[in-house]
Amino acid sequence: MRRILILGGTGEARSLAAALADDPSIDTVSSLAGRVRDPRIPAGDVRIGGFGGEDGLADWLRGNPVDAIVDATHPFAARITENAAEAARRCRIPLVVLRRPQWSPVPGDDWRRVPDLSAAATLLPGLGARIFLTVGRQGVGAFADLRALWFLVRAIDPPEVDRPARSILLLARGPFTVPAEIDLMREHRIDVLVTKNSGGEQTAAKLHAARELGLPVVMIDRPPLPSAAAIVGDVAGALDWIRSDR
Incomplete structure (x- = not known):
């Protein structure tokens, strides 16, 4: 069984956890930062609270081995994304960033x-x-x-x-x-x-x-993503990435 860490708090993170819940070959743990008082809890195992920066996340990963990480946090959670990218690099764990598409102006917008x-x-x-x-x-x-x-x-x-x-x-x-x-x-x-x-x-x-x-x-505007990060724009893309050979 493969174990996936989902850094969550978004609708996409919950949808991803729900999509993986019925897959007997995958076990998920969703991590919520704990900044919302009454968060919507995703399917599967859940942990609430920060890791303590990139060092804390790297320590957690060493004590709680996972096969891959999906960063499905808010598009403006720049520090979490940076910490996840660095901790994944240090622990040699594949990571993908799931970010919904940005809004774009249309005729009539100012x-x-x-x-x-x-x-x-x-x-x-x-x-x-x-x-x-x-x-x-x-x-x-x-x-x-x-x-x-x-x-x-x-x-x-x-x-x-x-x-x-x-x-x-x-x-x-x-x-x-x-x-x-x-x-x-x-x-x-x-x-x-x-x-x-x-x-x-x-x-x-x-x-x-x-x-x-x-x-x-x-x-x-959104903060930039880590230059080395793999990026997908929706839950389907994240599922394909998780299920692909790597």
């Missing part, structure tokens, strides 16, 4: 692409006064000093960092619908949407809503 949270915060004062902020709870602190702007902050769990003084917090988990997103933006008189290019359908409705309302979108 995107302002920026490389990171800091650049997004710098750009905002010239775009509008009422901001819909959907960058995850850990990214909210980058906007805390923008006292002249008003923010609707949406996250799954409450931020543990400072948030803008003029803001309200909306706790919600996708998927969201386009009509509901339009109503939300109208209710709060939103001028600008700020989001990360996470990709996927769960939260894409906000982009459709912004297009319908003619709102600019500050789109934060």
Whole structure:
């Protein structure tokens, strides 16, 4: 029986674990970082909590041998991905990165692409006064000093960092619908949407809503992936990689 470590927390990670659950030749263990208070638990064995960086992950791999690693973490979990790539190299374990495709602008979109949270915060004062902020709870602190702007902050769990003084917090988990997103933006008189290019359908409705309302979108680009990483774009690709000879 082959043992696969899935670094998870995404819908793709759960779908992959479910697809492998009925395969008698494969045993899986999914690792969740533990940053969400009420995570959706995947099929198979699950561990919750960080490893302690690349050294901690390498130590865990030595004590818990696996045949391959699938990094199916969030596209913006750059540090986890870097640690996984280095630990896999050190332990000589094959690794693939599963990343859903990015969103791309379509006719009618008004995107302002920026490389990171800091650049997004710098750009905002010239775009509008009422901001819909959907960058995850850990990214909210980058906007805390923008006292002249008003923010609707949406996250799954409450931020543990400072948030803008003029803001309200909306706790919600996708998927969201386009009509509901339009109503939300109208209710709060939103001028600008700020989001990360996470990709996927769960939260894409906000982009459709912004297009319908003619709102600019500050789109934060993904961090680069490790140059040596094997990359697949969906669960089917990950399954093919796992089941191929290597």
